[in-house]
Amino acid sequence: MPMPPTSPPPEKNEISGKVLNIVRNSLMGESKDPAQVQKLIGSLGLLLQQPGNKLIQFGNSVFLVMVKAPGEVEVHTFSAETPENLIQNYIKGATYLQKIGVKKITTYSDNPAFQKVAKSTGLPVKINQTVKQQGGEMKPVYEYVLEF
């Protein structure tokens, strides 16, 4: 019996072509400083050489997935999408991670507007306030936790 066509796996452990373009545009949108963008892409390149760190791409959104414990991942988002498309890409990303056995997804953002995006996904995301080290200092951030 012929197998149905399947999509190629969205996981990548390198920043190539389109993925680099998305990451770069996302970082440029946040930072605007080319030197800082170069530094951040270098850091991302190093992170991806560690086992357990992968990029997954849906549309024009790229998610850095870092395994923190069995079934638990931390996710960082690079996207230059419209909010509507970003919401759809989050749903696809979460569905994919659940499908491969992830039980808990955590992500962080210091942008209060991200709360609206998280709620718009319709996923049961818990939102907490916490502090996280960013650029050598502790900063208040929102923590988003999705458990399946």
Added chain:
Amino acid sequence: MNMDALSMVRHGDVDSLQAFIFENGVQHKTFAETLMDNGTVIPRFPLMDANPNDIEDWLLAHQVEHQAMASALNLSNPVNLMDTNWNDEASFYDWVNTHLSLHQQILSVLGI
């Protein structure tokens, strides 16, 4: 190492640019693997995959690797290889020469 491919690339000539991109990618891979053998990990990008008509992302990835190699080998901070206009013939050849000297410096330090 085929240094000719790095030095004889011609402005506006896609064939020689593709030969350059391939040889450059081979050399970067060798540099990174040599560093890794010595316990130093640097960011890696698929530099052999480049679209000659849209080179900006490639230049960024390439610059990031050069910065990391310069840092790992305690070389003087490399010139910003993104700070160029490849559409301008003179700027392009300046870039090729600067880049060639960077590769020769790295080869020398690594003893390859």
